[in-house]
Amino acid sequence: xxxxxxxxxxxxxxxxxxxxxxxxxxxxxxxxxxxxxxxxxxxxxxxxxxxxxxxxxxxxxxxxxxxxxxxxxxxxxxxxxxxxxxxxxxxxxxxxxxxxxxxxxxxxxxxxxxxxxxxxxxxxxxxxxxxxxxxxxxxxxxxxxxxxxxxxxxxxxxxxxxxxxxxxxxxxxxxxxxxxxxxxxxxxxxxxxxxxxxxxxxxxxxxxxxxxxxxxxxxxxxxxxxxxxxxxxxxxxxxxxxxxxxxxxxxxxxxxxxxxxxxxxxxxxxxxxxxxxxxxxxxxxxxxxxxxxxxxxxxxxxxxxxxxxxxxxxxxxxxxxxxxxxxxxxxxxxxxxxxxxxxxxxxxxxxxxxxxxxxxxxxxxxxxxxxxxxx
Numbered sequence: 001x002x003x004x005x006x007x008x009x010x011x012x013x014x015x016x017x018x019x020x021x022x023x024x025x026x027x028x029x030x031x032x033x034x035x036x037x038x039x040x041x042x043x044x045x046x047x048x049x050x051x052x053x054x055x056x057x058x059x060x061x062x063x064x065x066x067x068x069x070x071x072x073x074x075x076x077x078x079x080x081x082x083x084x085x086x087x088x089x090x091x092x093x094x095x096x097x098x099x100x101x102x103x104x105x106x107x108x109x110x111x112x113x114x115x116x117x118x119x120x121x122x123x124x125x126x127x128x129x130x131x132x133x134x135x136x137x138x139x140x141x142x143x144x145x146x147x148x149x150x151x152x153x154x155x156x157x158x159x160x161x162x163x164x165x166x167x168x169x170x171x172x173x174x175x176x177x178x179x180x181x182x183x184x185x186x187x188x189x190x191x192x193x194x195x196x197x198x199x200x201x202x203x204x205x206x207x208x209x210x211x212x213x214x215x216x217x218x219x220x221x222x223x224x225x226x227x228x229x230x231x232x233x234x235x236x237x238x239x240x241x242x243x244x245x246x247x248x249x250x251x252x253x254x255x256x257x258x259x260x261x262x263x264x265x266x267x268x269x270x271x272x273x274x275x276x277x278x279x280x281x282x283x284x285x286x287x288x289x290x291x292x293x294x295x296x297x298x299x300x301x302x303x304x305x306x307x308x309x310x311x312x313x314x315x316x317x318x319x320x321x322x323x324x325x326x327x328x329x330x331x332x333x334x335x336x337x338x339x340x341x342x343x344x345x346x347x348x349x350x351x352x353x354x355x356x357x358x359x360x361x362x363x364x365x366x367x368x369x370x371x372x373x374x375x
Contacts, residue, residue, distance in 0.1 A: 019049030157304025181359025
């Protein structure tokens, strides 16, 4: 592990499939950065990426195991397990903390072989967004893995916890809810200048979980002067842009396709309205970032989103796949006074429940308890 760290600190091996600027990897960075003084971390990703580089800058060792990828492959999974097992033997961590379905599977198998505890943070159940056959296979794997001793779960929202305990029939003591927390991104209050277009932002990769086209369809009918900024992996692809042109032929020139970005704080600073229109979610970190930055929010009422947003108070919730509700929400938040009140309430709620410090203290207590319980 990190030789420059305090040897009395617990040694924790983090496993995460991805290393891009997306939910689970960004959460991993928040965990490491907020606990780096209390925990000796090593992080294993399945790929290189901006989050891996950011963690290295903290002085935390990062390894890459390219076989640890999301796609289902028995041979690749076996190779990933073998490589991670060798690392565990040499470094002897006190605990494994796994993120993403594939990392959770490998981490829990490793805790059997090496007799060390594993905590699996469930950022959303792996069977979401797949056809019935693949979803059934993943569900069965999760059910079998739930019986592994020395393993426990952290649910990022009450909705994720409910799904695990009512679908997988997890034991009540199998896990607990610890909300995602993020560093404070607040820079300044957004002052709207009369006559300038409203700036609407949606930072999200193009994936089955996200519903960019419903937002674009609503934007096509939004009559006030405005600009829509879309960022995230895939938002600058030719295929995605062509889809947007078909949905919004009149307002296409007011849509900006930014692609992957690492300057989310700067983009939030310029945004008047933050949006996250989705098909399914667990507890979106991007919404918490918007809350910390004191921005008004429109989001789909799916998963744990309503645990973040009090509808009509700290933001507006809309039904899934309903562009008319998105349009109504955009019109409501075009009122400067209402938009400002929602932004202030969103930040107040962030400070009470969703800071990285609050998350770090709860997570450190869980690390300590899991290590103690395994002895």
